Amino acid sequence: GAVVSQHPSRVICKSGTSVKIECRSLDFQATTMFWYRQFPKQSLMLMATSNEGSKATYEQGVEKDKFLINHASLTLSTLTVTSAHPEDSSFYICSARNTASSNQPQHFGDGTRLSIL
Amino acid sequence: EDQVTQSPEALRLQEGESSSLNCSYTVSGLRGLFWYRQDPGKGPEFLFTLYSAGEEKEKERLKATLTKKESFLHITAPKPEDSATYLCAVQQGAQKLVFGQGTRLTINP
Numbered sequence: 001g002a003v004v005s006q007h008p009s010r011v012i013c014k015s016g017t018s019v020k021i022e023c024r025s026l027d028f029q030a031t032t033m034f035w036y037r038q039f040p041k042q043s044l045m046l047m048a049t050s051n052e053g054s055k056a057t058y059e060q061g062v063e064k065d066k067f068l069i070n071h072a073s074l075t076l077s078t079l080t081v082t083s084a085h086p087e088d089s090s091f092y093i094c095s096a097r098n099t100a101s102s103n104q105p106q107h108f109g110d111g112t113r114l115s116i117l
Numbered sequence: 118e119d120q121v122t123q124s125p126e127a128l129r130l131q132e133g134e135s136s137s138l139n140c141s142y143t144v145s146g147l148r149g150l151f152w153y154r155q156d157p158g159k160g161p162e163f164l165f166t167l168y169s170a171g172e173e174k175e176k177e178r179l180k181a182t183l184t185k186k187e188s189f190l191h192i193t194a195p196k197p198e199d200s201a202t203y204l205c206a207v208q209q210g211a212q213k214l215v216f217g218q219g220t221r222l223t224i225n226p
Contacts, residue, residue: 108160
């Protein structure tokens with residue numbers, strides 16, 4: 001079964017709305033989670049690394065004030081797309097790794113399809 | 118800069134027709150090469166991790182192999198349910214993954 005849960009799976013909203021996406025590790029603790037963005041027929045691009053109890057690390061070109069990340073517990077990270085515009089429409093995917101065990105792969109959520117009208 | 122290149126971009130096979138997908142990489146100090154399967158509208162599903170040249174792993178009809186420059190995902194006697202996009206990624210630093218563009222595999226019945 002799924003080990004990483006992402007919610008909601010789909011969001012359609014008006015331009016200017018802020019949207020929050022949740023990512024939960026279901027049966028393990030994750031001090032680090034990752035947020036990716038994927039455009040149609042393209043690969044995953046890492047946006048930011050979410051660190052429990054500290055600030056997220058953003059990749060070059062990703063606006064930290066636009067994409068707010070909070071990692072308040074060892075099983076939950078949230079991504080908030082603030083004042084979303086049509087160009088923010090995309091497929092957002094999170095991942096987490098069981099940090100209690102070495103050599104564990106990243107497990108991914110099922111993604112959130114964000115459509116801004 | 119770490120890079121991952123997958124080929125072909127798309128591949129159509131008949132059911133039962135074996136083939137291989139390629140993942141070429143350049144990375145300073147490989148810490149892990151990962152294969153994932155992604156179905157449309159879903160997140161990637163973990164398949165394999167390879168750590169050193171010569172390593173091989175198998176799961177059902179899939180076998181992944183690794184050399185110092187590339188990895189292959191061999192699919193033997195595929196079935197229509199094997200149709201998906203297969204993603205290759207290398208680990209950069211402690212945890213970050215760098216993904217290739219993927220290979221869209223279609224298996225016709």
